[in-house]
Amino acid sequence: MTIKKGRFNPRKPLYFVYIAFIVMIKNIASNPQLKKIPTFVAYRAFSKASGFEKKLTYSIVNTASKRGYAAKQPPKLTSETYSYVKRDEKYKKLTTEDIEHFKNILGKKGSLITDEVASDLDFYNEDWMRKYKGQSKLVLKPTTTEQVAQIIKYCNEQNLAVCPQGGNTGLVGGSIPVFDEIILSVSNLNKIRSFDNVSGILKCDAGVILESADEYIKENGNYIFPLDLGAKGSCHVGGVVATNAGGLRLLRYGSLHGSVLGLEVVLPNGEIMNSMHSLRKDNTGYDLKQLFIGSEGTIGIITGVSILCPPRPNAFHVSFLGVESYEMVQKVFQKAKNELGEVLSAFEFMDGKSLQLTKSHITSPEPLEEEYPFYVLIETSGSNAEHDSAKLEAFLSSAFEEELVLDGTVSTNESEAKNLWSWREMIPESSAAGGGVYKYDVSLPLKDLYSLVDAVNEKLEAAGLSSVTDESKPVISAIGYGHVGDGNLHLNVAVRTYTKEVEKCLEPFVYEFVSSKKGSVSAEHGLGFQKKNYIGYSKSEQEIKMIKQLKNIYDPKGILNPYKYV
Ligand SMILES: Cc1cc2nc3c(=O)[nH]c(=O)nc-3n(C[C@H](O)[C@H](O)[C@H](O)COP(=O)(O)OP(=O)(O)OC[C@H]3O[C@@H](n4cnc5c(N)ncnc54)[C@H](O)[C@@H]3O)c2cc1C
Numbered sequence: 001m002t003i004k005k006g007r008f009n010p011r012k013p014l015y016f017v018y019i020a021f022i023v024m025i026k027n028i029a030s031n032p033q034l035k036k037i038p039t040f041v042a043y044r045a046f047s048k049a050s051g052f053e054k055k056l057t058y059s060i061v062n063t064a065s066k067r068g069y070a071a072k073q074p075p076k077l078t079s080e081t082y083s084y085v086k087r088d089e090k091y092k093k094l095t096t097e098d099i100e101h102f103k104n105i106l107g108k109k110g111s112l113i114t115d116e117v118a119s120d121l122d123f124y125n126e127d128w129m130r131k132y133k134g135q136s137k138l139v140l141k142p143t144t145t146e147q148v149a150q151i152i153k154y155c156n157e158q159n160l161a162v163c164p165q166g167g168n169t170g171l172v173g174g175s176i177p178v179f180d181e182i183i184l185s186v187s188n189l190n191k192i193r194s195f196d197n198v199s200g201i202l203k204c205d206a207g208v209i210l211e212s213a214d215e216y217i218k219e220n221g222n223y224i225f226p227l228d229l230g231a232k233g234s235c236h237v238g239g240v241v242a243t244n245a246g247g248l249r250l251l252r253y254g255s256l257h258g259s260v261l262g263l264e265v266v267l268p269n270g271e272i273m274n275s276m277h278s279l280r281k282d283n284t285g286y287d288l289k290q291l292f293i294g295s296e297g298t299i300g301i302i303t304g305v306s307i308l309c310p311p312r313p314n315a316f317h318v319s320f321l322g323v324e325s326y327e328m329v330q331k332v333f334q335k336a337k338n339e340l341g342e343v344l345s346a347f348e349f350m351d352g353k354s355l356q357l358t359k360s361h362i363t364s365p366e367p368l369e370e371e372y373p374f375y376v377l378i379e380t381s382g383s384n385a386e387h388d389s390a391k392l393e394a395f396l397s398s399a400f401e402e403e404l405v406l407d408g409t410v411s412t413n414e415s416e417a418k419n420l421w422s423w424r425e426m427i428p429e430s431s432a433a434g435g436g437v438y439k440y441d442v443s444l445p446l447k448d449l450y451s452l453v454d455a456v457n458e459k460l461e462a463a464g465l466s467s468v469t470d471e472s473k474p475v476i477s478a479i480g481y482g483h484v485g486d487g488n489l490h491l492n493v494a495v496r497t498y499t500k501e502v503e504k505c506l507e508p509f510v511y512e513f514v515s516s517k518k519g520s521v522s523a524e525h526g527l528g529f530q531k532k533n534y535i536g537y538s539k540s541e542q543e544i545k546m547i548k549q550l551k552n553i554y555d556p557k558g559i560l561n562p563y564k565y566v
Contacts, residue, residue: 070432071130113139134177145303153270164297166239169231172528197221206238224312226253244294246524251485264304268555299554313381322372322407326450346379350481361430431492438493444519453480488523511537
């Protein structure tokens, strides 16, 4: 018997290789049925000095920065695809006087884009998935909060509908106008206001790109932004707050409802709510900022964010494991929580089909030599490399010994770690590369998490809509991956083309399934345009009534992000 060495061959044999080898021999000796042999397990701690964190920014981010789209074909107009949605005639149509008024507010050239050259508006009118397309004829890009306030006040007086936009990476059509709403992009509000490197409190404009904020606090005190996601090279700090994005660090740092300390918001009547506080504790009245976290541009435009950032861990480790079944994924998760404890910073899973799709889309070295039904990516991060590595060693050794894991690899340098992460983070883009993707991000009890993927595949196959090989079928396959640590499944239905028939097969089926398991129809991406009609699957009538009341109090004319949310 020989150990098959994987691609991640360390320069010299390490202690852990030895341990894995012994464990493997023991397994094989004691269990003649055991066919699977760990491809290769290598291990080395990454220190801050290795530059690991910096290089963990990889291709999807760069793609997004250059405005790569998920699908090749430009989208159809949202108003044509969803022809039951009609333009509300209460909203005024834009006039040349309005444009002149906005020019006077903005002054600076480049802060206003009209339809003089129609293609200049494409970026702002189309979403990343290329599922939605708006018909806005005007994009405004103010540079100060006061300009935002003047614009919104005027729009309110004139009944002009507005679609707030951040980095335009949202996945539910929330950042794209449905008809001719004016797009208010906060991308020119992009300054760091202050950073306190004792408390870790960052105050910045809403349009600062997430990755830039993270870089800034790293360089000015070795802190880390308490949220990370694949679109970090394009999405804004204000955008992630407006959607209450979850992402890859939620397991460790919790949700933005905990880390955001204050906001500056322009209300629909043009008033500025300044609550850019620095306090972790403040029990004086309703916590108003919470209303805007996850409000998706419906009751105010976020112009400033105050957020508490944790110290950046000094040591990171990434491992990628092959697992036999979803049941085993849960067992590995339980074990990881117990044994890795405070150093566990990410626990992601993906099914075999996710990896197969990704394989046909990217050229990075494959993490494991053989294919498995499920894969798990585990990241640990902490302040003491030796301590963390000892924990990971012990965890992986016993996971192999207990046969929870069939195969695995641990990166030995930053580029291997980056590669391992890319197999997880390139899934969204890969699943859309065949033509498009219907995306559902749902919360489900852990035991039921994967059953949705099976149910959807069965339904699509029964309807004769799905085939991996037959190109005449609209659907390639449904795949599942996500943040197991947060009970969050990403169900992606990879399609060759968007069709009504497929959408009808999926909706409301997916939402009914989630509701029957007491889950949420949106774990992260929000409601936007896509889920406006499905909020009832996750919220009670009373809750919906209160949400509508709030919208009416703050935006009685309904000028902010109409046709969406609720
Ligand atoms: C490749 C990829 C990976 C992703 N991974 C994750 C993930 O792991 N977890 C996750 O939660 N999400 C993920 N997302 C989606 C996520 O919602 C967005 O990336 C991000 O949160 C939106 O930020 P944005 O600046 O692009 O906002 P936009 O897309 O521009 O807007 C999103 C919504 O917020 C509103 N909005 C934006 N800015 C403001 C503002 N300043 N004031 C008021 N309203 C505003 C818009 O009107 C819209 O309704 C991913 C997206 C992509 C493309």
